[in-house]
Amino acid sequence: MSSSFDSIFALASPSVRSAIHLHRISGRNLIKIISPYIFSPNGKNIYKLNYFSDMPQDKPLSRYVLIKDQNGEMIDDVILTYFPAPKSYTGEDVIEISVHGNPLISAKLHSLLRNIGMRDAEPGEFTQRAVLNGKLDLAQAEGINQLIHTETLGGIHLARNTVDGVLSKETEDIREQLIGILSYLEAHIDFAPDEVGDYDPVSLLPQMKNAIKRLEILLGTYSSGLKLREGIKVALVGKPNAGKSSLYNSLLRYDRAIVTNIPGTTRDVLEDRLVIQNKDFVLIDTAGIRHTSDTVEKMGVERSLKTVAIADIICLVINIENIQQENINNYILSELNQFIHEVNIHSNQKILVVISKKDLLLKKDIHSLQWLDENSILNIDKKFNMNCLIQKFIFTSIDDNESLSQELVNLHNEMTGQLAKKENPALISTRQKDKVEIAIKCLNEAIELVEQKDYPEKISSIINQSRQSLQEIVGEIHLDNVLEKIFSTFCIGK
Ligand SMILES: Nc1nc2c(ncn2[C@@H]2O[C@H](COP(=O)(O)OP(=O)(O)O)[C@@H](O)[C@H]2O)c(=O)[nH]1
Ligand SMILES: [Mg+2]
The missing domain is CATH 3.40.50.300 (P-loop containing nucleotide triphosphate hydrolases)
Structure with a gap:
């Protein structure tokens, strides 16, 4: 994807003839960029009216306005909603424009936006920006994608829970448990026994086994979640x-x-x-x-x-x-x-x-x-x-x-039944499932090392891999191609 500083736009609703078409724009200083083309219903340019600038900048704001192209030709009368950064979906300035739902009108609007330096958004790019700006974590972003694509009520329930952060919280809790274990090991790597006590990795076993148990319960939610999401086959x-x-x-x-x-x-x-x-x-x-x-x-x-x-x-x-x-x-x-x-x-x-x-x-x-x-x-x-x-x-x-x-x-x-409860987390993508499987595998390997009373360095390194894998469920993936793969399944405009 291109630079995250570009202003991007997309039609967020279907492009067929319909009552309205909703367009979404995200970028920096959007009001300044777009103001020359926005007019009040009586034809005055909004520059002069302080339409947006004298308003509180921490709330969305909707206005009925006219949009004209660079030649002053009317594009449409529209409802324009401005979401000032950072309180927007993407964390940047976001503008949503509802035009009359004719593809020709939408095309005219898009050509204006291109002419003033904006570019067409790629699939999922709005949500990707939300993730990069810390508005959502990666698991929540996957939840949003499923909220849109799922075909069942059960699927909506699962996606909703994920968007609300139920899965993120569970993986973070387990990750913290692992950090507790790691800090014990790190202490024994860095300090002598007379400072931090004797090295006794076996004392870590109950916590490690508990983390595995929680992860296995989580892993089991993938297949029961599929049943809830796809429907029970009868x-x-x-x-x-x-x-x-x-x-x-x-x-x-x-x-x-x-x-x-x-x-x-x-x-x-x-x-x-x-x-x-x-x-x-x-x-x-x-x-x-x-x-x-x-x-x-x-x-x-x-x-x-x-x-x-x-x-x-x-x-x-x-x-x-x-x-x-x-x-x-x-x-x-x-x-x-x-x-x-x-x-x-x-x-x-x-x-x-x-x-x-x-x-x-x-x-x-x-x-x-x-x-x-x-x-x-x-x-x-x-x-x-x-x-x-x-x-x-x-x-x-x-x-x-x-x-x-x-x-x-x-x-x-x-x-x-368990998954249908509001507070229960579930894995909703194979990506998340793979991460949990890796986390479990590493912890099992670590248990073997602990039982052999192996060096803290070795045990710590493998528990760290487990922790890293859990972290990747919610984010902390810096490889662009991985992110692109995840977001390419999203809709344009989302
Ligand atoms: N009286 C009665 N006849 C039924 C009932 N269910 C099916 N039938 C009849 O049984 C025959 C076979 O039904 P069908 O549903 O095609 O069976 P299938 O071959 O198992 O799919 C048809 O003549 C149906 O009208 C029922 O509940 N009551
Ligand atoms: Mg039959």
Whole structure:
């Protein structure tokens, strides 16, 4: 990026025809640079009016004004807001100009700004200046980027927390803990035992282990954060005609998937966002899993199996419409066993047994079938991890998915609940995750050295690497190419 002293500008809103276009300018002495082109509504140049200069310089200030180009030709009547440095987004003078939302008007404004020596901002350059001027740290800047790009309510929650500094505080706290350890080691490097006591690195172990524990908790938030941010993936699986697509449509509240009584209708995997009680899910309908010679259906079945592998919650949809009452339990069990035999369930996945078409079932059948009874559980494949199974049945029909919806919300809370709390920090980028991993790795290496009572110089050097890695989460990265890489994913105008 060019010099941080240039004045930069960008259209901060979309460039399509719309009610207004918001332009943003950042630089030094902006009012002085731009004043010759700003006029009051009655046509007087604002130079003479002290429009901005006689105002308190510590608050933003908005004015309805006219902007004219260098030839005195009107560009537009606009709302101009002036944020005097340092109380602005970037820490420099910032001016925002709302023009009528016509791309031609915006182009005219931009050509004026270029003509008076400003240049087009690069992606994320405003936020980069905010970081360089100490208005935000790097983790908060990443939070701002996600606040704009995230597609879920959960993502907004995480980004908000990061912008508010929750992650920064946690990494700073741990970093301070490491500085405490380092100061002990440094003392023993610089001073003799009669001045600072005997060298006993083992006394540092509890603090080091505590720091690792906190870092590991933080590391775990990356994957649970992904779930919160991207939505919990819920796959509807089961035999053809089980009622998966009907359930899919019913949860989405519109006819997205084709439903017929012809087995094998759904050939492809369908995916949609679903929000229940403000919780984000990605709902996935699959082709019924069965052995088939139809090439297209076969491809669908393969895709279904792949989908199962990435789902967080697998709803095994079972239709018991034609099963004799006394055989129902065994039937469900054999479906379940067959399913877990065919697919590989990971320990962090959950299986929900969903009994469909409840309107076709007798009330007493439903009543007697609420839970998997103990004998049945004994008959489940021994290799299967029972923690993955929600040991109750969920009954649904096209018209009633209430208990399934509620169970999905419960599982969502279970999987992301900690992170949904306001005060809990979370890692929101792979960059942050990498830094925490390095910090943990270094601390583990340091523990080995401590246990061998190695020299303080050696231990100190490796703990210092850990501290450095944590520091890089919030900032202190001086390499321009690293910063550029981070900010290149931002929007222009941000
Ligand atoms: N009565 C009743 N019929 C259903 C229900 N759900 C699905 N069906 C019927 O079962 C058949 C198969 O449904 P579909 O959703 O396509 O099953 P899929 O193959 O598992 O996707 C269709 O004829 C649906 O109308 C339900 O809740 N009640
Ligand atoms: Mg279907």
